[in-house]
Amino acid sequence: xxxxxxxxxxxxxxxxxxxxxxxxxxxxxxxxxxxxxxxxxxxxxxxxxxxxxxxxxxxxxxxxxxxxxxxxxxxxxxxxxxxxxxxxxxxxxxxxxxxxxxxxxxxxxxxxxxxxxxxxxxxxxxxxxxxxxxxxxxxxxxxxxxxxxxxxxxxxxxxxxxxxxxxxxxxxxx
Amino acid sequence: xxxxxxxxxxxxxxxxxxxxxxxxxxxxxxxxxxxxxxxxxxxxxxxxxxxxxxxxxxxxxxxxxxxxxxxxxxxxxxxxxxxxxxxxxxxxxxxxxxxxxxxxxxxxxxxxxxxxxxxxxxxxxxxxxxxxxxxxxxxxxxxxxxxxxxxxxxxxxxxxxxxxxxxxxxxxxx
DNA sequence: CTAAATTTTCAGAAATAATTGAAAACAATG
DNA sequence: CATTGTTTTCAATTATTTCTGAAAATTTAG
Numbered sequence: 312x313x314x315x316x317x318x319x320x321x322x323x324x325x326x327x328x329x330x331x332x333x334x335x336x337x338x339x340x341x342x343x344x345x346x347x348x349x350x351x352x353x354x355x356x357x358x359x360x361x362x363x364x365x366x367x368x369x370x371x372x373x374x375x376x377x378x379x380x381x382x383x384x385x386x387x388x389x390x391x392x393x394x395x396x397x398x399x400x401x402x403x404x405x406x407x408x409x410x411x412x413x414x415x416x417x418x419x420x421x422x423x424x425x426x427x428x429x430x431x432x433x434x435x436x437x438x439x440x441x442x443x444x445x446x447x448x449x450x451x452x453x454x455x456x457x458x459x460x461x462x463x464x465x466x467x468x469x470x471x472x473x474x475x476x477x478x479x480x481x482x483x484x485x
Numbered sequence: 486x487x488x489x490x491x492x493x494x495x496x497x498x499x500x501x502x503x504x505x506x507x508x509x510x511x512x513x514x515x516x517x518x519x520x521x522x523x524x525x526x527x528x529x530x531x532x533x534x535x536x537x538x539x540x541x542x543x544x545x546x547x548x549x550x551x552x553x554x555x556x557x558x559x560x561x562x563x564x565x566x567x568x569x570x571x572x573x574x575x576x577x578x579x580x581x582x583x584x585x586x587x588x589x590x591x592x593x594x595x596x597x598x599x600x601x602x603x604x605x606x607x608x609x610x611x612x613x614x615x616x617x618x619x620x621x622x623x624x625x626x627x628x629x630x631x632x633x634x635x636x637x638x639x640x641x642x643x644x645x646x647x648x649x650x651x652x653x654x655x656x657x658x659x
Numbered sequence: 660c661t662a663a664a665t666t667t668t669c670a671g672a673a674a675t676a677a678t679t680g681a682a683a684a685c686a687a688t689g
Numbered sequence: 690c691a692t693t694g695t696t697t698t699c700a701a702t703t704a705t706t707t708c709t710g711a712a713a714a715t716t717t718a719g
Binding site: 336360361371372375376379396397398 | 664665666667668669675
């Protein structure tokens with residue numbers, strides 16, 4: 312009976328890791344990174360680099376790079392066990408926190424650079440008086456206005472506490 | 486003077502196309518697709534496949550595939566000029582509409598599949614009574630709950646009219 | 660300081676994704 | 690139905706990203 316429950320768990324967990332990994336691709340983050348995240352999100356204990364390598368059958372370099380990347384995102388924490396030399400990794404498990412971390416990172420990667428581009432182009436096209444020039448400038452201005460708005464919204468959302476978000480959602484969905 | 490204004494415009498526009506294209510990569514859509522989108526978003530008139538090919542110096546196959554993809558997203562419309570045989574493409578220029586279209590598409594690609602995965606894993610791990618099994622199931626449940634929430638939010642946002650969004654934002658940002 | 664354990668780097672290999680160019684399919688015209 | 694203009698497909702190529710495995714660097718312990 313014990314064994315059977317463990318089997319079912321192991322199977323469900325492996326499915327989760329595989330699928331979450333495949334989804335990572337769609338998401339624009341690489342498969343290994345998503346798999347490690349899934350692995351650690353469902354791990355009872357923090358895991359070492361070697362344990363991750365073994366569980367996912369990946370090389371040391373790959374494991375290392377992606378563990379570090381996840382730490383940089385803020386989705387993993389480094390843990391040192393007393394009396395142990397190697398470092399262990401532990402995932403953030405609170406889904407709302409995961410979400411805000413990802414929101415922050417995506418804002419930084421997707422919104423901020425867009426804002427810069429669009430600002431520059433709006434600036435460069437200011438004062439062109441041909442009809443085409445005016446239309447272009449106006450388009451850039453509108454884009455700039457929108458991206459600015461998106462930037463501020465992302466900041467707010469990333470800072471929200473779970474409770475507040477739920478409250479707001481209730482209004483929006485109710 | 487006319488020439489100078491045209492030059493400035495052409496330069497600003499090319500910068501926009503190049504940068505928006507580069508950003509597409511970050512975004513998870515391919516460079517050409519983002520470039521075509523930028524090109525047409527700032528075009529005074531609808532453009533044909535050949536005009537797009539020439540403007541961006543890309544092959545017919547590439548132009549064709551990405552134009553069709555943009556039409557599938559709903560970011561371009563096909564236009565037929567009377568008495569003309571070939572088809573022209575025209576971009577959606579309203580930034581809010583662009584946003585809602587992209588939101589819908591990303592929801593479909595990123596949120597819906599995640600929901601399926603997480604539901605399946607929550608289902609498969611229901612009733613496992615070991616402590617690890619319970620923890621896993623609980624994690625999947627929380628993820629499911631969150632992704633469901635995100636899904637509903639995305640639907641709402643994608644349906645919002647611009648005015649309503651601004652109103653909501655005022656509350657949130659004010 | 661030396662040795663062992665561990666982390667980090669990186670050049671090359673493998674896998675994946677994007678692009679070309681030409682041929683095939685299709686549509687309209689006379 | 691033959692011709693011409695246009696769209697669509699796709700095998701081969703090229704570019705980009707990811708991964709490996711081993712060596713180098715760093716850290717800790719004795």
